[in-house]
Amino acid sequence: MPHTDVITDISGHFDMADRPIQARAVNRTILVTGTGIDAGRLEALKARGYDVRQPSPVLTEEQLTHELQGVVAYLHGGEERASRAALESAKATLKVVAFLGVGYETFVDVAAADDLKIVVTSTPGAARDSVATFTVGQIINANLRIFQQYGNRYPDWTSAEELPSELSVRNVGIVGMGVIGSRIAEMLRVAFDANVAYYSRTPKRHLERSLDMKFMELPDLAEWSDILVVMVPGNDTTTSMIDDEVLGRARPGTILINTARPSVVDPVALYASMKADRVHLAVFDGFYGKDSEAAVRLLQDFGSRMFVTGHVASHTRQAMDRMLDQAVMSIENLLGGNADPYAVGAADRIPEP
């Protein structure tokens, strides 16, 4: 059917018979956002009689609010923020927000969902190997400065001082020792024989023994590390966790690898430490919002010492499949009136039928 450009831009607003969605039975629709979603894995939902609505990315809050109308479950695989306002607008029908990944706190207002009795789930563990492998790759890249060597077809070392050191003589400090942090530690120990220490809210004594690494308080860890790796969930507690107090202790030439959410590192503190060359290289997967003045200055003044990718560490076929399967299972569980092991926030709550 011919729609105007404006309407086709945000697809899924008409059903097969071209009736506006508002006119249909509202509790059979599932909203799926994000790219890289294998539609085949949503078949289980369709087989149970659900319609799947997949609008084009990237959604503004207004577009999200619009897409959420009449939706019973929302599989969040995009970069949009499920705000209180958006969730509130859908409260008549919405029972479940299944977040694809672990960093849900950045993308879903969990407190609002709790208030609205919407259950939020995540997919812990599914991207463990992807994110850990990506992070170890970036550790090698930064430590050997591989990304600065690309395109040099002929040897390009000019003095003895410029030679990097092997991982086996480097101190790698890991901030956060969850499923991903511990997998990174394991890779660094078993394959590369790096010296590893860590900080975690709760010390993990069994890992200290099995991986031969020690616990340190965060500022001490920053001082000890040649390479400081940040791998904690992004939430209110961890925002700006890597601040002046931490980076002020960093030794000159430190490499900072942040494959957690950018907000975990305070951009103003990072700027100061890069200016002082305490942090010499900074690697980010995903970056501060486009409106962050500090972020713009970082790239302007230290761009050649910053290596940024667009939140892609978890984006492998296998991780996406595992996350998607897990999220679909959570939706089926919860819409079927059962508890779900991956519920977060006001966990274990079964949505009202």
Added chain:
Amino acid sequence: MPHTDVITDISGHFDMADRPIQARAVNRTILVTGTGIDAGRLEALKARGYDVRQPSPVLTEEQLTHELQGVVAYLHGGEERASRAALESAKATLKVVAFLGVGYETFVDVAAADDLKIVVTSTPGAARDSVATFTVGQIINANLRIFQQYGNRYPDWTSAEELPSELSVRNVGIVGMGVIGSRIAEMLRVAFDANVAYYSRTPKRHLERSLDMKFMELPDLAEWSDILVVMVPGNDTTTSMIDDEVLGRARPGTILINTARPSVVDPVALYASMKADRVHLAVFDGFYGKDSEAAVRLLQDFGSRMFVTGHVASHTRQAMDRMLDQAVMSIENLLGGNADPYAVGAADRIPEP
């Protein structure tokens, strides 16, 4: 003392007292070439009364011939070729060429050295961890296409098809199972759980068991591999070892990682396989000579699918120190009239006093 520009360009031609070197005792001088050499590690030679001559890189054949006059040992750490003509010109004094690294056959005419009774040594094993770590980093980079993601500050995946696969479901074929090849295999198995198979002139049955990997003939390995890693010495036997017969069997989308000498991969065969997209990405550390027409065409037509660095895989502080210490020890051994365990070519020959 004021010298003309031409003479100061190739330093070391005058001794401390400004006498031309030809006038001095000729058998106390050691030529050291290359960048990144830690002069402190040459002290053992100086303590034994040797003069160390360190000209600026990069040497032409003519410059090398000039520098070699009156030299008793030549520590080769540069990118120059020690040709028959250059070695022959120094035969009156030259006893030892100590090559810094393992790929000596590309840089030293060993047959000529044998004819001239000049002992050639190399430093096997010293750069094992550096080269293996660099190679594993490049495997991760190419497999996850990290280098194509740099500079994308915001998520940049456009369809499900574009997602890379985790190493744990990838077939990695390793060509060459020496000290470095086996270290790469170990890293891939213990840290990343990749499927590994290999080709080697001599099958390594004990490694097949300990690392759970299988032997394949080279064309079969090319067909089996998602990622084909080349790690063999560069010499007459291995030149163009990766040819049409091998690459013709590669599956569509293959990633080729060559951290061996570029000449091991036939550039014309590579061009054909990249054109057919059998080889989708090619990673080289060091590239074909500037006069190679095939190499120019490769970069011109497939530059965005080629990731080239300038022969830097072995360039870590620790590897250089180990190589340098080993080379210095070989020089001391041989000039002292002893055999050396790292002699190659007409091995175990003790130079005439």
